[in-house]
Amino acid sequence: MCDIETGGTRPDHAPILQIAAVKFNLAEKTVDTTSMFDRCLLIPPGRYWDESTRQWWGEQKRSILQDIYPRMEDPRTVMQAFADWAGYSPIQPLRFWAKPTSFDFSFVASYFTDFEIMNPFHFRFATDMNSYIRGMAGDSSLPTFKTDFVGDAHNAIYDTINQIDAVFKATEHFKS
Template sequence: MATHGMIDLETLDTTPNATILTLGAVKFNPYNSQTPHTDLYLKVDVDVQTKMGRIVNDSTIEWWGQQNKEVREDAFAEQGRISLEELTKTLNKWCVGLDELWCQGPLFDYAILQNLYAQLEKPVPWAYWQIRDSRTVLNMLPKDMRKGPRTDVHNALADCKYQARAIQKAYRYFGVQK
């Protein structure tokens, strides 16, 4: 059975040195339509990141002010935040056994996580050849399978589930088989 992972970050900037608010991740098999599983949702300590020099951008804060209230309140809530050590330890463990790892675009989530791991002097828990980009695959479709009514856009875990299901649909559409 193929085990792929989908990761999504919600951040306070769009550069590789962005401060991370939340990380969502799910495992899934792109070759079938089974529900994504092994959910991971982590809220990261913001203060430690800003003390390390990670970036908070005013325009990103303003952008967050325009997002769904429940999603925004969850992303910014202080309760349940974990240390960067706990983040990396948990993500490293979660990545064990993955065949491929997906993100929405090659230069956002991966770049931010790679930058963070480098800043912490830790290796990332994936190999360069495991990286996949869902945006490219989904943009090849005649209809974007990510589009549709949603109230939970920019919740990192909800975005992962949605993107993983869209990749499953794209594999079926293109007839991709293992």
């Protein structure tokens, strides 16, 4: 599962501020707690804040951005580390999970392209968390499946862990 925090909603120019990912096994309902990815990125040339998103961040819990800024690193280094962490598997493609994939995957893919790093994820193997849960429920109009949130919302690592928890609980809840 992957989650990002950004400075805007357009992957063609807005920056990724934080990227977090956690490996999990849906069949076994296990999470790899020994190897979580959680890094923050400096804003590269050509990327810039959307003013509406900057205002939105100003309304959020201050400590979240206060945690991100001092941890910011060279974005190329972070993206290469993310690709290496994910790994490349021609035999068994990696599944990119997110909520929603249309947002997170687009940003991540654009950064891999910008820095000429091979993307370890293929769009054919991207799974949207909400679509998965709605499919399990057999109801495309189902609202977002809610669980008790632990940690700070809009901190990508907490969002990622909570999204995995929602997938596990929804899978159990809607099991046939």
